[in-house]
Amino acid sequence: MFSLAAIKAIQIYGIAIAISMLVAVLIKLLVVLTSRAEPVVKAVATVQKSADLGAVAGVPSEVVAAISAAVAVVTGPHHVLRIAESKRSWANEGRIAQHSHQPRH
16 A cells, blocks of 8 residues: 555654654753752852952862963954944944845945
8 A cells, every 4th residue: 555665754854853852852851950959049149259369260260370371372463443332332333234224235
């Protein structure tokens, strides 16, 4: 009655449905478990208060210096030309670009 290709297609479709349901159940389980977990905000605030002034969020200053040096080596020399708040935010610029009748190329 059914060809071999139709039977294989139905089997593959069934396997895909089963895997999708398992993933959905796993995601739902993770959401429920994480919603029941206690917030870590209090612990983080305590660590930040007890950290010395030379460390960033509990990270030793030697580690911060090593990471900064590695980033400087990778990015190369650069200069900050201006630090100021722009007149337009990136969201406004995006809206203007989408609704503009003058395309920029």
